[in-house]
Amino acid sequence: MAANPMRPYVGRLAGVREVATGVKLFQIELTEPEGQASLAEYKPGQFAFLSVFGAGEAPFGLASARGPYLELGVSALGHVTNSLHALEVGDPVGVRGPLGNWFPMDQIKGHDVVIIGGGIGGLPLRPVIHTILDHRADYGHLTILWAARSPDLLIATDEFDEWRNAPDTEFHVTVDQGDENWSGNVGLITKLMEEVAPSTQNTITVTCGPPIMIHFAFLTQQKLGFTPEQMLTTLEARMHCGIGKCGRCNMGEKFICVDGPVFWQYEVKEFLEGFL
Numbered sequence: 001m002a003a004n005p006m007r008p009y010v011g012r013l014a015g016v017r018e019v020a021t022g023v024k025l026f027q028i029e030l031t032e033p034e035g036q037a038s039l040a041e042y043k044p045g046q047f048a049f050l051s052v053f054g055a056g057e058a059p060f061g062l063a064s065a066r067g068p069y070l071e072l073g074v075s076a077l078g079h080v081t082n083s084l085h086a087l088e089v090g091d092p093v094g095v096r097g098p099l100g101n102w103f104p105m106d107q108i109k110g111h112d113v114v115i116i117g118g119g120i121g122g123l124p125l126r127p128v129i130h131t132i133l134d135h136r137a138d139y140g141h142l143t144i145l146w147a148a149r150s151p152d153l154l155i156a157t158d159e160f161d162e163w164r165n166a167p168d169t170e171f172h173v174t175v176d177q178g179d180e181n182w183s184g185n186v187g188l189i190t191k192l193m194e195e196v197a198p199s200t201q202n203t204i205t206v207t208c209g210p211p212i213m214i215h216f217a218f219l220t221q222q223k224l225g226f227t228p229e230q231m232l233t234t235l236e237a238r239m240h241c242g243i244g245k246c247g248r249c250n251m252g253e254k255f256i257c258v259d260g261p262v263f264w265q266y267e268v269k270e271f272l273e274g275f276l
Ligand SMILES: Cc1cc2nc3c(=O)[nH]c(=O)nc-3n(C[C@H](O)[C@H](O)[C@H](O)COP(=O)(O)OP(=O)(O)OC[C@H]3O[C@@H](n4cnc5c(N)ncnc54)[C@H](O)[C@@H]3O)c2cc1C
Pocket: 047, 058, 059, 060, 061, 062, 072, 073, 074, 075, 076, 077, 078, 079, 080, 081, 082, 120, 123, 124, 235, 236, 237, 238, 239, 261
């Protein structure tokens, strides 16, 4: 992180592409030497504040563990995110990061891994998948369970073939509701989880999606025999500072920005029940 964690590094948009309806993936080139050096510090699960000068900043999870650029995926929801969607390649942006904790990829080594991604929640899981595929021998069997409300909202479709064909990897995808071109699974991700029923032996699960989905995905995992110590997730909250100073993102005594956003199931169970 920068000496002054509230000062964004200056960057420019090196690439922008739509990865699902209403979701754009931004490739950001950090132009200051300190900013360029910060790229090497990012780990899967961490996040950064991306700013549009004159509009404001918002936090986004690291969306890639590959390539020369910082990649962040943005769903157009409100003021900052719509301003980001209006930017074009070459436009200046600011970046504060990396922030927060990360998925314990070293601890996960040697385990089978089940990835459970719902909607835009798939974005922060993409670097986890990249890390496993790019260091394939370090990890056991990989099961990717992927879902969205509809086919046009599926994230990372251009990587599906790579995931399907990767060694010791199985990939399953479902949508809540199909369309005339969809011939795959239909139903909630919890249904897919029960159908695939991944082995619990020496396995770690990594889940991301809306809070309600994480809650029910955890219940299904417990039904399948996973223990709280096997289940990881990453959470979102409204944030201001991102560095544990303002108290905006508290979850009980914890701050999601510094104690998270990555948590084990037993750390977030009660918090998730608040969304029911
Ligand atoms: C650690 C972290 C990682 C995130 N990763 C991503 C990501 O990879 N991609 C992405 O698109 N978004 C991500 N978000 C959410 C993103 O930060 C918000 O969507 C963004 O702040 C909205 O800003 P805005 O000014 O456009 O919206 P606003 O104008 O502030 O709000 C628009 C609407 O979105 C709601 N909203 C705003 N922020 C949040 C939030 N954090 N959670 C739920 N609802 C919210 C508001 O209540 C309102 O209804 C992440 C948030 C956190 C904390």
